[in-house]
Amino acid sequence: MRVTDDRYNRDRLRLEIALRLIGHEARTQTIRRWTGLSDDRIRKLVRSYIRPGAGVRRHRGKSPQQVGFFLRGGSDDAHALAAMLLLFGVVPPRPAAARTPDGAPSPLPSLARGRQMCEAYETYRRVVPQARIDFEHAVFLAIALNAADQIRLRWCHSCDAANITEHSALRVPPCRACGAALRDTVTMGPDH
Numbered sequence: 001m002r003v004t005d006d007r008y009n010r011d012r013l014r015l016e017i018a019l020r021l022i023g024h025e026a027r028t029q030t031i032r033r034w035t036g037l038s039d040d041r042i043r044k045l046v047r048s049y050i051r052p053g054a055g056v057r058r059h060r061g062k063s064p065q066q067v068g069f070f071l072r073g074g075s076d077d078a079h080a081l082a083a084m085l086l087l088f089g090v091v092p093p094r095p096a097a098a099r100t101p102d103g104a105p106s107p108l109p110s111l112a113r114g115r116q117m118c119e120a121y122e123t124y125r126r127v128v129p130q131a132r133i134d135f136e137h138a139v140f141l142a143i144a145l146n147a148a149d150q151i152r153l154r155w156c157h158s159c160d161a162a163n164i165t166e167h168s169a170l171r172v173p174p175c176r177a178c179g180a181a182l183r184d185t186v187t188m189g190p191d192h
């Protein structure tokens with residue numbers, strides 16, 4: 001019975017997360033990666049649950065791959081979203097925690113992380129009045145901050161605010177909240 005219950009709960013969670021992702025206009029490949037559902041099953045879900053004219057669009061093509069927006073024009077939005085990603089555990093508070101004990105980056109897309117990702121994104125949409133980051137870009141930000149190879153979080157010495165910074169920047173900018181120096185987390189983790 002126990003196994004059946006677990007399986008039932010897991011299937012239900014999978015469906016719940018998939019529907020939330022569809023509602024956020026996530027691409028099929030994103031839904032597949034985070035829920036493990038097949039493309040065929042996802043297409044059927046979209047057909048059964050999304051009424052034409054419900055305002056949910058389906059995006060095709062490649063997922064976002066440019067981090068520039070988070071550093072420049074969309075920086076305020078990106079920081080609000082990064083705070084939510086931290087709060088809901090999608091992004092670890094320190095880079096070292098993003099790695100498994102054997103040193104490999106943690107596999108981000110999973111059912112549990114999918115739920116945290118939805119919670120973080122939905123909270124971001126509630127607290128930022130004119131939210132400019134769509135769900136696909138939010139997923140991209142979460143993956144980029146976890147990988148920490150293009151952009152990473154650095155913490156302020158003074159106010160402890162999390163700042164999104166370019167990994168390759170020659171000079172680390174000051175804290176965007178108070179102007180104090182940022183901790184260079186590159187030297188903090190045990191794996192560096």
Ligand SMILES: [Zn+2]
Binds near residue numbers: 156161180
């Ligand atoms: Zn600060």
